[in-house]
Amino acid sequence: MVPWFLLGSEILALAMGIVVYDITEALQSSNFTFTSQGNFWEARITMDxxxxxxxxxxxxxxxxxFTTVIFSAVxxxxxxxxHKCKMQTNSMKDLSMDAHIKAMKxxxxxxxxxxxxxxxLILSIIYSVKNEKTMTFLISVYLCAFPGIHSLILVFSNPKLEKALLKILSCVKCEFFTK
Incomplete structure (x- = not known):
């Protein structure tokens, strides 16, 4: 199943790459600024x-x-x-039940x-159409920070991964200060 997911991801990445190339090519080849007397409404409709x-x-x-993530999470x-309810009826308190509760949280x-x-992501599309630079920047900052925040939550929720991260960081710190 994993190779099919990888193939699907590559196909989607290729499709998105084509879309981005199309957008950048259109921006470079077309001049959307009009300096002469003309109908600006038609120019806006053409660009839209x-x-x-x-x-x-x-x-x-x-x-x-997003739909895939929502359905799989639910x-x-x-x-x-x-499973927690079944475990609760069979025994009073168990370490695996605590693990289930932590996983659900x-x-x-x-x-x-x-x-x-x-x-x-949807707001970034909307604000890019409206050309609002400040909101687009703030949304982009969150979107760029999202993968790192997600990874840090995963690492710090698992004690083994947290220990491994601290071990790696201590080695990196030693290498950084010795140079």
């Missing part, structure tokens, strides 16, 4: 028609991936909840983070 398909494809890709939460936090990420 050209970029609508690109924004539609990007929005569809964001929505498809199904995983339901499965963990059922982390999945819920990821669900909230992914929801915020999806909203920011």
């Amino acid at each position: 028609k050209h970029f609508f398909s690109s924004f539609f494809i990007a929005g569809f890709g964001y929505a498809a991936s 199904f995983l939460l339901l499965s963990l909840w059922r 982390s999945i819920l936090s990821f669900l909230v983070i992914y929801s915020i990420n999806f909203v920011c």
